[in-house]
Amino acid sequence: MQLILHFQSQPVLAKQSLCFSYPFVKTKTSLPSNLFAPKSPIFTIPLSRYHQIQTHNPILCARKNKRRNGSQRLTRLLLQLMPAIVSNFKILPQPLDLVVEEFCSGDGSGGRKSLLLFLLYGVLVICGLGLLFGGDVESNVLFCGLGFGLSGVAMVQWLDKIGIFAIFFGGVLLSRLVDFCTNSEARDLGYAKKVFQQISQPSVYIWNSMIRGYSNSENPVESLIMYREMLQRGYLPDNFTFPFVLKSCSVIADYRYGKCVHNCIVKTGYGLEVYGSTCLLRMYASCADMESALKVFDIIPKWNVVAWTSLISGFVNNSRAIEAIKVFKDMELHNVQPNEITMVHVVVACARSRDIDTGKLVHSRIRQLGFDPFGSSFNFNVVLATALLDMGSVQQMAQKNLVTWNSMISAYNQYGWAEEAIDLFSDMRIAGFVPDQTTFLGVIGACAQLGALAFGRSLHSYVSKTSMCKDTTIGTALVDMYAKIGDAGSARRIFENLQKKDVMAWTSMIICLATHGHGMEALHIFRKMQEDASVIPDQITYIGVLSACSHIGLVEEGQRHFASMVNLYGIKPTADHYCCMVDLLSRAGRFDEAMRLLEEMPIQPNVAVWGALLNGCEIHENVDLADQVRRYITEMEPHGSGVYVLLSNIYARAGRWQEVNRVRELMKNRNIAKNLGHSSVEMELLSS
DNA sequence: CTAGGGTTAG
Structure with a gap:
């Protein structure tokens, strides 16, 4: 044929x-x-x-x-x-x-x-x-x-x-x-590597091709190895080489290597090249060194759109959204016309800084520039549209891609609409999209919220058949899901099988154990975490650690952890940490210390902190202190019913019915209804 | 042959 x-x-x-x-x-x-x-x-x-x-x-x-x-x-x-x-x-x-x-x-x-x-x-x-x-x-x-x-x-x-x-x-x-x-x-x-090895004297072009190929691959490190070999064999990199190498440095965030490349760029005289210097800027931004990134920006020979945009994205990705917006304004002052990519970053900056007013201004600027994906049917830019969607300035999108779906699912999760998130997931599959890792992160999170045991398990078994099962983020989401569903055993098994455990993984396991009443085990896991030099506990880790201590009543241990959190790791305690500590102390009946801590707090105690104190008052029938707390609470803005219920329970226990009535009056005046408690359990129906 | 783009677990 x-x-x-x-x-x-x-x-x-x-x-x-x-x-x-x-x-x-x-x-x-x-x-x-x-x-x-x-x-x-x-x-x-x-x-x-x-x-x-x-x-x-x-x-x-x-x-x-x-x-x-x-x-x-x-x-x-x-x-x-x-x-x-x-x-x-x-x-x-x-x-x-x-x-x-x-x-x-x-x-x-x-x-x-x-x-x-x-x-x-x-x-x-x-x-x-x-x-x-x-x-x-x-x-x-x-x-x-x-x-x-x-x-x-x-x-x-x-x-x-x-x-x-x-x-x-x-x-x-x-x-x-x-x-x-x-x-x-x-x-x-x-x-490609084999072909390359057949070439005895590869031209710089061929070197560049190899380095570029690796920089876009799964193992960008290979491109750095290639680059080093190139130098060792006496080849001189050219202006094309550096962007590829720097891209790899950015992707793997290798700061030291990046700085070496910076040296080399300067030595070879390509330091003032537009592409090269812009890549340098991105490299420093990816390595979280915005100060150096700014210095590089200064020496970029021409501040074109890409240079400005890179600087903006650097600030956005280093959680400095407000500065990103400032840079954008500066760019407008310099009369450099932003393009759609620029606007994507600016929109993300507005979303992250929760700056709705600027967000509206930015959206109208987008319209003015003719980029608005919702302004006309042609010129639909999905990326920009998704960014706007994420900022909340769009409700409906006709054209969606995978990221758009993921973004919507996670947005529903953040609003606490877990069922809607799962509905969206099935819509997405009907529309013919293949879910990816981010999708599963969202849907697993939704199951955790809902306590959807069966669906959660099916997601787990699906994921274990793919390459995602090795992924730390997915594993962590699963640990959390099983923890919230109440299956600490499964959570534990997944955690143990994780090949790489990062802060979030450790933390979710610690919190899981702490909330399931396994305080000692939680602390044991925390000690194992501290033995791993590659992870540093953060503030959320300590929420788990402190609540574990409070569950098992280890006051001194809790205080020691609190101190090392501040002194060793330089973590500023948040209201939640104080909440844990007040809980720990007042459960143990150590009200003096609890009050001292409250007075020393550099931040305003919130309702939860008072609630923790009241909880201790209830356990130890400390009505006098509860009286004091009531005064603080009544001065505060109205809020949830929890503390009032606690207060009224304390008075009821002490037989002070007048006070009980006064608290109920207070609730009525402030228009606070008691939250209805509810819980749901999924049951398997057994046939025959 | 070269630079910048949205979603993301505790």
């Missing part, structure tokens, strides 16, 4: 034909199957801007055209095809010097025929046919076809120019090949 493709829309190409034949694929099983199975089942070959061939398992048997004038076109075509073909077959080219040697050792004076033979042989060597498939007759035949076809074209073009021939294949083709397998859609960096 043979398929001949004619290119008809382009007059010159119309005369050309390429044969794509399939015979060996379907009938012969002797061929290694992976040979014909590239990453995607459909193989797309870009022929020109207007032509694309989509085919399964193509084998090229290029045929030389009879008419000479078409050959140049076909050569170019083949040049475009070669990387695709060679990389599809995972053929390793031979080192250039080896090829050159082949040519030089031939009889230079020979006639045309022997020259042709040499050329043919050269191409075969380059394709490394014997190297990979020597034993297989069918594939040899096949590759002979390939080799012959290629050489046929090459012969016409380069018949008398052996020197050029060598450069042509050594320089251009290998560059194209490396480019193709590092940066095309069907890239394969493992193969």
Whole structure:
């Protein structure tokens, strides 16, 4: 079976034909199957801007055209095809010097025929046919076809120019090949590396291709290793090298390496290059050093949109949204026209700083600039739209992508509308979107809120069958979900199986144990966490630790942890921490200390803190203190019913019914209704 | 062959 493709829309190409034949694929099983199975089942070959061939398992048997004038076109075509073909077959080219040697050792004076033979042989060597498939007759035949076809074209073009021939294949083709397998859609960096290793003296361009490929890969560290090797072997990086290297530094946030690269940029004189310096800015911003980022900004030779936008995004991503907005205003003063990307960052800045007024101004500026995705049906920018959606200035979106769905699900979660979040999840699946890690983070969180046991478990089992099961964020969400559902055992198992445990993972486990009444175990986990030098407890960790202490009544231990939180880790205690401490002390009946702590508090005690104190008063029937607390509470703004109920319970217990009535009056006057308690349990229905 | 974009667990 043979398929001949004619290119008809382009007059010159119309005369050309390429044969794509399939015979060996379907009938012969002797061929290694992976040979014909590239990453995607459909193989797309870009022929020109207007032509694309989509085919399964193509084998090229290029045929030389009879008419000479078409050959140049076909050569170019083949040049475009070669990387695709060679990389599809995972053929390793031979080192250039080896090829050159082949040519030089031939009889230079020979006639045309022997020259042709040499050329043919050269191409075969380059394709490394014997190297990979020597034993297989069918594939040899096949590759002979390939080799012959290629050489046929090459012969016409380069018949008398052996020197050029060598450069042509050594320089251009290998560059194209490396480019193709590092940066095309069907890239394969493992193969790229092998090809690269065949090149004895890679040009800077090829180095750059490799570094770029790795910088966009899963392991950007590889690009840094590549870069180091480049320097060690005495190659001089150029202005293209630095952006790629710096991108890797940014992605993995390697501050020290980034600074070394900065040094190198300065030394090689590319420090004042627009691209390079903008990348430097981003690198410092990614490494959370905004001060250096600002210094770099100052030396950027031209403050264009990208430079400004990078600075804005730096502030946004370092939780300095207000400064980001300031920079944006500055940019407007400098009369630099913002683009959609700029506005995305500014919108995020408004959302993060909860600055609704500026948010409205920004939205109208977006309209003014003509970027508003909701202003007209064309020019719909999903990213900007999602950012606006997240800021809350949009209710409905007609066009959604994965991130939009995720954003909506998490927004519903934050409003506490867990059921709606789950509904949205099923809508999204009906709409044909494949949920990703962020989606699951949201839906698992919704299950945690709802206590949706069965659905939560099904999510868990789904996730464990994917690569997400190793992910720390997913694991943490699951730990929290099981904790909230009441299944501390499952939470524990997931936690133990986590390969990497970060602060959040440890913290969620500690809080889980503390809330399930396993205070000792929670503290044990905390000690294990402290043994791990790679994690530093933060304020939320200490909420768990302190509440664990308070559950088991370890006052001194709690006080020690509180002190080390402040002195060792420099964490400023929040109202929640004081709440824990007051709870700890007043449960133990140590009211003097509790009151002293309250007086020393540098922040205003909130209702929860008073509530904790009242809780202790109830346990120890300390009505006098409760009286004092009542005075504070009545001075405060009206709030939830909790403290009033506590107060009235305390008075009731002491038999002070008048006071009970006064508290109830107070509640009535302040229009506070007692919250209805509710809980839900999911039950399995057993049949027969 | 080069720089900047939305969602994200405790």
